Amino acid sequence: MLNETVFRTDDLPAADRFDSWCERVGRTTATPLDLYSDHAADYRAHQRVLELGTIHVWPATHRDLRYRRTPKLIRQSDPEHYHIGIPLNGTNRVAWADRKTAYGPYEIQVFDTSRAVEVNSTNGPDLFTGIGIEIPKGQLHLPRNKVDQLLSHTMSGRKGMGALFIQFLTQLMADTDPYQPSDGPRLGMVVVDLVSALFAHALDADRVLPLETRSRTLVLRIRSYVQGNLHDPGLTPRTIAAAHHISISYLHRLFEAEHETIAAWIRRQRLEHARRALADPAMCFVTIQAIAARSGFTRATDFSRAFRSAYGITPRDFRYQALLGLESTV
Template identity: 50%
Template sequence: MIGTVFRSEDVSVEDRFDHWRELISRTHAPSDMTSDYAADFWAHQRLLELGPVTIWPASFRPARFRRSARMVRQSDPELYHVTLLLDGGLGVDHAGQIDMHSQSDLYVVDTSRPYDVRSQDDQNRGIITGVGVEFPKVLLPVSPDRVQELLGMRLSGREGTGALLANFLTALNRESQSLQPSEAPRLGTVVLDLVSAWLAQVLDSEASLPPETRQQVMGRKIQTFIQQNLHDPDLTPPAIAAAHHISLSYLHRIFRQEARGETIAAQIRRLRMEAVRCDLADPAQRTTAIHTIAARWGIPRVSDLTRSFRAAYGLSPKEYRLQVLVGARNEAAEGAAPAIP
């Protein structure tokens, strides 16, 4: 696992808020934190250190974070902080911008400027849940003058590159238990590329990004598109290139670098076989016809499925389903057998 975890229930009730406030002050830009629920505070937070990028998924009872001009003068790590709000509501007062933020919104804060972030009054009895991202400002290949235009503003994480960033951050949190420290630097680079592309898109200045950043983000868009369209039998390299307004040769070039040698057709076939195998092993779908499962994953002819499935797993779909069923029955029988004295 990458990073550390804080759970307020691991700390005595009277010390929970102070303990969490101290943790925040050690890992983020110093701010003054208060809460109407300090006497009975609750918070869960994970800290993921991905090279120079820090990700901190958190859920907590309503609190207020104020960073004054004096605090900025005393200590400025010169970071940008991006927040994806997943649940609850926050009001943000920053750099002359006052805005209200709710589920699936994103906003940017500059630690070199004062800010005031607090729960919206009409939602102060709920739990605030979000994912924060912090990184040095010098690593962002977007002009600081342009970023300044967006500080504190309510931005969407529901569409375009914003949705791509939001999905990656939530997936990163979900899979953090299985991630290895050796993966941290590369994941941090991916996060920076997505943040850069998202801000450039919002500012309509994607041309200012380095070519490698644009290419990596396009690769992730393509991967997401493939996952979402496996059901379409017309999911082919020309269709994918057309959907992303790029040439077929550029698509193949991106894929060679991003997919580590696997061709587009091979990846689509592999993902479909994995999806079919999962459905065949699902007890709830044991009466679903194999041709129905095949069609569900964009394979209109069972003969095509049989050939690809056997090549991937050494069995036909029918043989695999029977093998799983027999194995499940044997396990159930062994579990029900009386113990031998």
């Protein structure tokens, strides 16, 4: 599992909760902040911090919160970070000097720890939920004067690079068990690549990015595309290359560094998709042939042969054992 810390105000006496939350946020962002809330008397907050090398990703849920980063606090301490904020439920109302902007759910904003700012995170009577990412400025593959142009810019997290970025974050946060602490820096590199690509796209400056960053980001886009089209039996290296406006030979070169051909990876993803469906009690009345078709296998015999070769058991026997195991735990 990745290095991860968890904070819950429910674990503390009511009188200590808001002060502890303020201290926690200050440590997470590595920046002094003034924090205020109308609910300070009995504050509710929950935060996880995933350590990905020098990159920190922290999903959080909390009551309404207002924080300020003032010139005095900047002079006191500045870690030279970019902070990426993404509301999932609620709104961030942000004020820089003479500019004010509101960011709703799945709208991505960037803050500079060297700039004064005031943020009001609110979700009416409900809890605010969002994701914060801390990135040292020197890690991004873009000139700082370019990133400065994004400080009041809204980037969508519902389409394009923004959607790919949030999809990666939500999948990572949903299950960290498959990873070891040593995987943290590599995952941090993926975050940096995605943020750099997102910013470059918003600035129409893709050519500024290093070739390695563009290649790694393209592989992530291709993987996301494949995951969304596993049901299509026409999903092949040729159609994938065409959808991404690259040659088949370049597609194969991209996956040489992945230690698996694109065709083998597609096949493995289809089998995993089918395996999860077979083990899902909600799918117990869906035929094995239908599950195979939804995973991109047009012939039941081909699916059965491939499944047995991969997992050492027939699809029917696997489903029976998986569902029987669930029943025995009830």
